[in-house]
Amino acid sequence: MEILAMDIGKTKTFAVLVDENGNILAEAVSGPSGAWLEERVILKNISEATGGCLSKSGLGLDELDLVSISWSDLDTKEDWQKAWKIAEKIGLRKEKTIVEHDAVAAYYAVTWGEPGVAVVAGTGSIAFGMNKQGERMRSGGWGWLMGDEGSAYWIGVKALNAVSRSLDGRGGRTALTEKLKKYFSIEEELEILKKVYKELLGNPAEIARIAEIVDEAAEEEDEVSKKILSEAGEELAECILAIAK
Amino acid sequence: MEILAMDIGKTKTFAVLVDENGNILAEAVSGPSGAWLEERVILKNISEATGGCLSKSGLGLDELDLVSISWSDLDTKEDWQKAWKIAEKIGLRKEKTIVEHDAVAAYYAVTWGEPGVAVVAGTGSIAFGMNKQGERMRSGGWGWLMGDEGSAYWIGVKALNAVSRSLDGRGGRTALTEKLKKYFSIEEELEILKKVYKELLGNPAEIARIAEIVDEAAEEEDEVSKKILSEAGEELAECILAIAK
Known part of the structure; x- marks a missing residue:
């Protein structure tokens, strides 16, 4: 099973190809692709990071089992529409793609999906949580x-x-x-x-x-x-x- | 008696020529000349405002009895040195020129030099005060x-x-x-x-x-x-x- 995981941020776009055990098969880094940037910039950088991982591993986009994206600045309906439009243009298939706000990805990284709250406090800060019913909530993260x-x-x-x-x-x-x-x-x-x-x-x-x-x-x-x-x-x-x- | 009063700010440079009774003889406005801007920009804008007032009144720089300048962003020793260097380049004579931080000018405008405290609260805020001994103090005004x-x-x-x-x-x-x-x-x-x-x-x-x-x-x-x-x-x-x- 091949999974392409991407951390799309304001400073860089990081893509990593892993197997189901988390073994790293390939890595690639490109420029920033935060959801607020221009579509052509995002398209270029995501394509570059994705392409980098694929060429290193010799795999085609269709051979990936899952693409999981942690996306920075994904807030409004407009941001989500833009994100899915870009995913489509790159050739990602909706049923094999997960797109989430980066706070959600951070949450899953520490809780593995169990109910709880995760706080990210680096240059900025945000908290994200989920209850047993799967209801989500975020707090903070309103920028500097x-x-x-x-x-x-x-x-x-x-x-x-x-x-x-x-x-x-x-x-x-x-x-x-x-x-x-x-x-x-x-x-x-x-x-x-x-x-x-x-x-x-x-x-x-x-x-x-x-x-x-x-x-x-x-x-x-x-x-x-x-x-x-x-x-x-x-x-x-x-x-x-x-x-x- | 002819006095050239100037309000040098981050958005514009305003010069006004007044007599000893405060009657306005001429006015001129030019671009910003705050102390942090480039010397050539400050020189250009102050010269333009000064020149505007002089040409409207038909007076020469040497005929002015006093030039009083209220200057924005005048904080460090370096700012003061820069301000006096510019004043000299324009041809202002030190003994006939008063240069002050704009908070001091605001203070004089309301207290007429009597001991007290003046607070300016617009887009930004600053307080300036003086005691009977003429000792000065400022508080606030550290920018947004x-x-x-x-x-x-x-x-x-x-x-x-x-x-x-x-x-x-x-x-x-x-x-x-x-x-x-x-x-x-x-x-x-x-x-x-x-x-x-x-x-x-x-x-x-x-x-x-x-x-x-x-x-x-x-x-x-x-x-x-x-x-x-x-x-x-x-x-x-x-x-x-x-x-x-």
Whole structure:
């Protein structure tokens, strides 16, 4: 039995050909194919990843028993219609294809389909769960501007905010100020503004990296950092509780 | 006595020539000249606004008694050096020129230099104050990503977050959901994601407009909206208190 599994994301498209025991037969990577991108970009990258796996294994598309796709940014009806249209154009047969939002795939990866809740907290955050009746629910996952509470990005922004509050007297002192100055290689505090708005802007992954500094400061007993991490935990717990109830 | 007053911002450069009684003798507008822009852009736009005022009034630069500049994004030492270098290139004489951060200009506009605190809360927010000894202090004004608490942008993001929390069960119901669906002309809730990330992104002013919807909902007694506005007030009060103490 040959299964083509694909992780379609905002940064890359990853395809892997496995057998029924999970043995990897072939792998291929191409550019991003998140559901919000242009159809021609998605088509190109998915075809490239799929084709890569097939050519390495010497199999044809028709010989695959199953194609399972974990797709990023698959939210609205329009996204789903677009996804199936693309699947059809590539030549995937509906009855042999599974398409899911990437949070669902993450859920299956940890629960193997048993009732439960899975939380993904990386650069962004989202929780997904299912009950015994197979009813699904998601919580969080609203992206860096509207939500993603408890994610590394969220922690990074909280850290920047804590430093600003500390510098202008609204908040308590924090070791994060010196750590960020060192991280950004700056001497003047206000230069943080320029680093954030001129260099990191539009790059949530870069802001998410600041979470590592918060982690380090918290281990060194910085109260402000400990509070940020504890709040992040509470936010993620809230996502789980919203699904569990 | 002839005074050239300039408001140099991120969206435009506004110059006005006034006499000692505040009578307007000439006005001119050009493109943005915020301190973070490229020197050649700033030079071009300031020259254009200055030149516009001078040609309308028939005066030469040397005949001006004072040039007073309120400059946006003037934060670090590097910004100040750049600002004075530009002033010199344009031909402004240091002893007849006043350059200040725009929060300071706003402060003088309301206090006329008397000790006090001024808060600016528009798309962004900042507080600036001075005591009897002339000591200055600013609070807030860290921009939309790091700060700007209590600003229209901040209120807009809080509204989007409240809607996401309401939709996935983490937060209480709010009239903002229906109002935002109407505002964005969408039927499906998750389409808000696309509106926010594909259309409003990179445009803080558009997100700030959502504050008007929050205001409307609060007047109609929506509890979530009332809470957001009350928190915005507290944030601005915190900025004032940080300066007052």
